[in-house]
Amino acid sequence: MLSLLSNVLSAPEIDLFAVKPILAVVAAEQAPILLAGVLLSLVIIYIASKIGAEISLYLNLPPVLGELVGGVVVGISALQTIAFADSGVPATDSGVMIVLQWIYQLSPPVTQSIFESQSEIISVLAELGVIILLFEIGLESDLRQLKQVGVQAVVVACVGVAAPFAAGTVGLMAIFHVAAIPAIFAGAALTATSIGITSKVLAEIGQLKSTEGQIIVGAAVIDDVLGIIVLAVVASLAKTGSVDVGNVLYLIVSATVFLVGAVLLGGLFDRGFVAIVENLKTRGSIIVPAFSFAFLMAFLSNAIHLEAILGAFAAGLVLDETDARNELDALIKPVADLFVPIFFVTVGARADLRVLNPTIPANQAGLTIAIFLIVVAVVGKLITGWVVFGKPNINRLAIGVGMIPRGEVGLVFAGIGAASGAIDKPLQVAIILMVIVTTFLAPPFLRIAFDRHASSNSPIDDRTPKIK
Template structure:
């Protein structure tokens, strides 16, 4: 095996790294990164389970411990880290004769590979959630989900933007950008928690997932608006109209496709005789849908979710569910640990003078972020027995979506350090409080949520 990789036979990674030798060193760093990810995810998940908390919360906390905030074992350039900040890179350099340039190159490649695996993980997660969701049930709560999503975007955006301008004297464009970051909802985190606590198919769960999907579409449109505003000071109306039309056409087209595609998919799976005759065509379809969504400037996870909804209508749904689970078990933890690893809790340290103003603004943003989503539960009409608190709490986590807003705002130069730190704090707090509070909200329900598929 070592010979096949063209690594010198005597202590391969102790040799001077030439360009030809960087590839195996990148592989070495990626493999070590995955070891760290899996240990963090299992220890965190198991501990959370024993504390009667959602395992995903433990995976996020495990990521925080191994990431930028603590051990610096798993760090990423997009979080502002360099190769010298990574203990993993320091370890590799200590056992190899690597130049600083080589370490930087290996660090960049390793981070990119892990980030791609994390993205693949969330795509598979949303595909799995789509498979577990009932299209008919999602359609039955479509109106309520749309209202929840719109309220969950408009309320925090308006309150956040106007509050920053009025109370803190923030200028218009940065305030709009921060307000936009408040609109996000992390469908990955919420849907995973719902699945873990057995409420994904409840009426509340279907409304939350449906609203989160619509929220993601609206968030993309809001992001396009504020990004163009940041670059030019003007809103590109044509781009906004394009996004609205393409997002609507994609989701409706996916639903219509399911009515014609199901029999063809089953026929293809029945014809194939080799291993993976069901799961390979399924993932091919999911990745194709994710690609198409990405190609029209939507999120790849929306395409994967739509693919799951389509295949959920086939006769092989239960068999496919079982085959997807072990693949998700391998890749999904990479996503959650990476989200935690990128969260820099250093911005919470009040001893750093630069953080104090950010903490004050963050307190305001956190209040708006929580209240702005909690009230969405009361936007549901015609459902007197619905658990409105659970719906509102389910919409709270900003997760990786909120970090995208902060990253783009920082890269464009729109956000100053205190406001950027405040947004990051808001994302961290909302991401970590949502899982335990969502479980608590369902426990406090007068009656256990009944499956809507009975």
């Protein structure tokens, strides 16, 4: 079929009406193979997540850490069964694609095409997983308590962005003589906090509803908004050498209006949601309207150039105030159990631990800078626990540790920086290594921080899952 298409496209006179059906046939022939690749990838992801979570739980560690490690094992750092085309990995490095190529006798061009499509589908499913996770976290959060710790959360977020950004940028320029724009880009990568990883750990150890947990979640949400604004600034700086003030102001205003508006309008939606649920008689009368609202909020958030997870989190906060929240909590968990592991395993699978190999010349300069970035990344977030005021018995260490993981957010900064040419290979390696270390440090140390300091301010809520 590919040779036929090649002949048609190379003909001196091309009949577009003849080409379109041939392209459709090629796509139709690849569709079942693409589906097979996605299904096999999901099987590997689910097995890796479950084995990793069970081992982690057996070792009295948060299961999410096991899911991340499971992703590393099946990812490009170890078995290479799961790989992603957007990471620059060829199809021949993916175990899934090797199996498909052997079964269906695929040519290299077709294999690469399917690999790119399969990678994109798994990435979209992972994004859907983190959207569902944040919707679930919003449902399990207490809006009233979030309001009570709102000022503290804002302070924690601002310090957690400003401190590592300033220290990272100045340190790279003064110590390592990095140029201004690359240093600013690397400093910006230090500002992010992965709300997905932190919130999942808090839920697993039963601290999501605690005062510390609410401060961390609130600060992580604000931190995400600030991170988007910082990214917009440094991306403009890298492309044009100047900052688009109008775009920055737009992001600030739209983020504020969206989050505040979602909370204020929540009371109006509560009554409408309950009325809809009471009038639906078929299966899914609660969960379908709930997910429709969550996805709509995620869409609106994404449409105004914010993160979709912010909209999902806001939707969860709104629905947490409805009378149907207890039943919705129980219904959403099986859905989350299917989609959320895809997110965590793919985060681990994308972590290329080969950057730790000092025998590769391209890694050596990056490793030295990475040590500096890791120290700044950890200390810059740890200090946030000590800026909380009006809470004398608060677990400050837990708050600081909870803000440490960069996760997929840091990888986004590294990817955009490399694509724009703002950062070179050693600095990119350093940023990736910083992301990997902070992502894997947070889950066990967050558990330790809470175990060593049992906060008297932690409310007990039977809706919050706990590790047995």
